Amino acid sequence: MAALCSAVGVSLGAVVRFLVPSVFYGPPQSFKIGNPGDFPYGPPTFLADEKIFVFRDRERGFAVASAVCTHLGCTVAYFQNDRDFHCPCHGSVFSPTGAVLHGPAPRPLNWFEITLTRDGQLRVDKDKTVPPTYRLMV
């Protein structure tokens, strides 16, 4: 009986592992965005293909926010006056830290890990979310 269960378990495990892809064909989740010098202070740089905002603060350094609304996935816009994010689809508004101010969004905006690579470039990893207070000092 035990042998049968283990056999079934092993086979199921193999099936599941087979179905989990080992390589992905979409755009990579972790990518370089350029040199720190390419990014100005003040209003964030919006990278359309990667759907992220790159913030650079004189005192505190770099931060990267997701531009994907947590409601149903539309791309949010950043407004410099109040420094908030507005989603055009259903009207969600996110605070400067990504918290939901109002609208149907269920969760705050994600902030992604940004690191400095050994060849001096900035790397963003969308698989690693960080708290809104995370900063990279360069």
Next chain:
Amino acid sequence: MKWIREIWQSIVRRDPLSTDKGKSELVFLNVWLHIHPAKVKKENLRFKYSFYLGFITFFLFLILLTTGIALMCYYRPYPPAAYQDMKDLQFAVFMGSFLRNMHRWAAHAMVVCVFLHMCRVFYTGSYKKPRQFNWVVGVMLLLLTLGLSFTGYLLPWDQLAYWAITVGTNIGSYAPLVGGQLRELLLGGHAVGEAALLRFYVLHVAVLPSLVILLTIVHFWRVRKDGGLSRPIWKLKPQKTEALVTIGAPAAVAPLQVTAASKDKTYGLMEVVTGKPIFETVTPEEEKDTVFSYPYAFVREAVALMATVTSIMAISLFFNAPLEEMANPAVTPNPAKAPWYFLGLQELVSHSALLGGVVVPALMVVALILIPYIDRNPSRRPRERKWAIWLFTFFVVANIILIIVGTFFRGPGWAWVPPWVHVVARPE
């Protein structure tokens, strides 16, 4: 604890397997198993009679179904993605190469086993009355198996695939009147390309497997209804032979034996109503020669299943299915060879396109189908069928020789190059 019993009983409705009733109910109350008879004749269990080839072929088909569906998760049927996906399966998918190997070797094994099964059925004369039509269904299944193997051959989209199918479809185009059109229909164009790959894919994963499943159902059904597996009745004790009656038996034979109902046997109502026994009528003495399907038949089937599965797995672990360079219509390998089961055909074609490629194979297929209707000899006993056995053996051996010649003795330009002669490739 009664509720466990209750749930169990709601799913498994039969009596416990320790009872005869339970053993019978396991078979006829179970949707997966009820194609079996509740009891089988002991001789039908003998390995040396059938080598379980029919079951092995069926199990190979099941392996092909499961591995095939798994492979479909990672395969795109359009060039050049198809070739890239073959490489992905080899390098970037967990157990991808193992599954692909299993699929390829099971496919080759199934072609071989279908052929061996056909030989066994012939040599035991099991195509004779009342099993003629089942033989025909079997020939259809053989052709479908070859079709499945052929359509699957193109899918890797490498040089081997591309040119094998080019050669194969060109052989088919020699059929008179419809050959050219049939080839274009199959290829969806004038040459092997995107359209051909897609059509072959549809045939390979949807159309042909459905046909195989449908015909397999008929094939299994007819096995039961035609009286189960045949058996060497001439080996039975003489008085028993006369007592037996088969379907469609000529009226000249003694009228139906009426047998007192055994208190151990349950008779199906349909048997009483039609007035014709579906089984060869079994006398109480002969009852000793039958055993319950559970466990006697099922354990043998299970062993056959496991033996098939482990053999294919073992081969797949040690031998990789071939993958040559990507299909290149501009570069024809020399020689360009069809898949091995068509190499006999290609050898014939090299002698004469129409005769070798169309007439002879067509005649072979027609002859195969008509065997049960041409063969008027009602006996299944080998010594009474010498002609039939010799003819068929000749046909089998001729085919094998043709395939061997095509595989090992033909080199560039289809010239006669025995395998012990080393061909040096000239630089271009």
Next chain:
Amino acid sequence: MERKLQQLFFALSLLALVLILVAEWQASTPSWKPYQRKFLQLEAQEEPNAVSKAAVLATPLAINQVVLPGLQRVDRCTTCHLGVEDPTMKNAPGPFHYHAGLGPHVPSKFGCTICHGGQGLATDMKDAHGNVAFWQTPLLPADYVRASCGRCHKEGDVPGVPELTEGRHLFETEGCHGCHKLNGVGGSIGPDLTEEGANHRSPEWLERHFLAPNAVSPGSAMPNFHFTREQARALTYYMLSLTSGDMGSYYSSERLIPSPEYGRQLFVEKDCIVCHAIGGVGAKVGPDLLGVTKRHSDEWLDEQLVNPELVYPGSSMPKYDLESNARKALVAFLASATPKDAQDILASKGHALTPEDAAIEAGKQDFARFGCAGCHGTELQGGVANPNAQGEQVPSLLHVSDDYTKEEVIGIIRDGRVSPMDNPKGSAPPLYMPSWKNVLSNEDINHIADFLWSKQQKKESW
């Protein structure tokens, strides 16, 4: 017998289980995993403290791949070659060392196999390096890798690969076209070489062929040209570069290398001669550019092109929004520009330079940069719909001098204007002329007016 069969069944089932486990184990221990582990250990050694060391060592192992639709390939080389972009791995062992001199050719944009050959889809060393049956493009030997530059950079000199220029030159001067077709030109005695780079010949074979054709191709009609080793190598490089195969248009543009020729093109396109002179030939509005690359560093000049006001606040030089290679090309041109170049450029302009030209050019740049063209059209033709405005559309500016004086136009630009309505009772037209006095300086506005006036078409000329 039945008992034995049952035992056989269990034994076979066990065997099947074992075989599946073996297959799973094989699949879980591919040859690239130890390489990644080793690399993580190397990286961890560089980490300053135990926490970051542990973080590095805990990185999950995965196949790294770069998908390049433009080059029609997928490269997985960075699964093992992990230190390629890491300068600290200059002295790392095995596959981990740093790839110096990549420049813009980073793996994420170019992969690896486009230059080096090999089988990008593979994940074990032998298959990936391509020295296996049925893979026709194995790794190029180190001596020949630079030949791959020529597969994209087909025009001009390729920095760092003089062999390509030499090979091209030899091909022309030794008369190879006489027997071989290249790009449709040449004889038919020998094979067409247009796609020779795609024929998957080994570089060593090509080089031997150039040194002694008949030794390699017996019976060949190709004479022995008695090339030196260097010449044979140069020609081999050139042969290896001859393919139009896998390049998307992004990758094959000759403009990718900032060449002086391209810089000259830009100089003409942007009309720099209207403000600058070279050696006294040209305009005197901005500084003379002869020898400017000797007076200032390349970085300074580059910055100047990005932001002219940086060094000379109040400069009237417009911002040109050039991308970095274009700026490099301009600087490259300036390094070698002579008064003769300036004369040729002036001559091609067709009319003599006037001081107003500088102002008009500046106005033209402003007109484009500040979006005037968005409403008034790039050719000043107007035509953008403006419901309920007089004329129902944004007016053309080609005849503005018929109805307004230059001062009035300057006033309109400064203060803006609400569009006059067609139907006073209807809704206000959505488009209006905004006020620019807080955005543009007076000088800018004057330049724009100069530009508009230079484009005026008189009514009689309709």
